[in-house]
Amino acid sequence: MRILLVEDDSLAGELLVSHLKKRCYTVDLAIDGQVGFELANQWSYNLIVLDVQLPKLDGLSVCRQLRGQGCETPILMLTARDASDDVVTGLDAGADDYVTKPCDPAQLTARIRSLLRRGQQPLSLPTLCWGDLSLHLDSAEVFYQTTKVPLTAKEYTLLAYFLRHPQRVFSRCALIDRLWPMDESPSDATVTNLVKDLRRKLKNAGLVEDVIETVYGLGYRLEAAPPTSQLQDEDTSRLEPTAEQVIFERFRASLGERIAQVDGALAAFQSGALGVQQRQNAITEAHQLAGTLGMFGANPATDLMKTIEQLLMCAERGEAQLAQAGQLRVALQDVPSAFQCPPWP
Template structure:
């Protein structure tokens, strides 16, 4: 599954992210409620793991706002508050499950699996579409119009990240962290190089480009 993790404690975020990756999931991490809400609304995820105590906007407000925006993605809330009224507030805000800290990673992963099963066919988004561009995540194939596009593993990861956030401007730092992780130097121009590669494969020969540059800010994909 592709999972959004919203957790302001970097130590917990790192442990949870590693556990999810080792279990075969792909994870995007943000560290405050406002960023979590924006990603939850504009991105495409199979599950949102949401801490309650967050800066800028608490997890309950984020969850309520997501449901008000008709985001149906399953939400697993994490909190240090163990009282029954606290759990009720989380569920009433629209959460699908509620896990109290500290927790065993085995139990956390079991709840992630359960939410995945509960979502049925909706739990895994296998096809991403932006305009006339389709990305098949199961077959790892890209197609625009009648043209099949061959991609390297890194190009595929970059394209998937852009297509999961259509219309959202992603900074170079966000792209580097998500696609390359610790493998890329923050001062390198690897993002610019791979954006060029993708443009050459995806936009060349088409009247309307899908990948757009916001100079000094970042990149977005929009039909």
């Protein structure tokens, strides 16, 4: 399944891409609405996840233009806006579903699965089998008899693709088009090595027969399924940091500087020296921080950023707003110290 994610917050986008790739989706990431619109026209996607507040072309406009030219790809709107009018506007623009940030990535994935199921025939089996080899779609795990086969996301996706299309021959170019995102340009040798790695891991698990046959001059296809066989269990563990943990550390490292930018705008608001550009930059920063902090489970900090965004968007600058700005600046100082550990193990 190929997904287009249009999200201008690079860290939030990377976090979602990592989460979706672990569930064996192929994901293209666009950081503004214009690029997202162009990609949606150039490539065939199973789903588009679209933020509303985007530079160059906002998400609602992207959605309307795609629907206006006959695009039927399911669209999931993803935004920090939670007002009922915004929800109605998004759905009226042609979106199929609307998720408010901050959202738990697991819940977002469930909504994505639900959208992908719409208009499709339900799967007859939750497991794809080839002799004693079984690929479990629900858990994204592969077993040979009772032995778990440790595959990378790309190896899993390749195996699943062949199991879904038995007896079909796929060239290396066809596999690249279906299994790699647009911003990656692997060579034919990359596909060859991926097939070799998959074969090697299956053999290490005890599978003697080749699952994937080389059709010389054409590409690869799934071999005919063999009779059943027996093998023992194997246990594999990984202690390397996950992609989510790496992204968390990058976000945490940048958090102090980003909060300082918002705090500087609040200080300028108090003194009456807040310029148009500084105001807009701080509004954008607070909006993006609200979404990313929420994805990491920091809900109080998310609410704080939403309040700051609303204050800076307000045209009034009376005593109440000045007092609120002071309170928000105090609350901002506690965010970095309270945000030390990722929400996942």
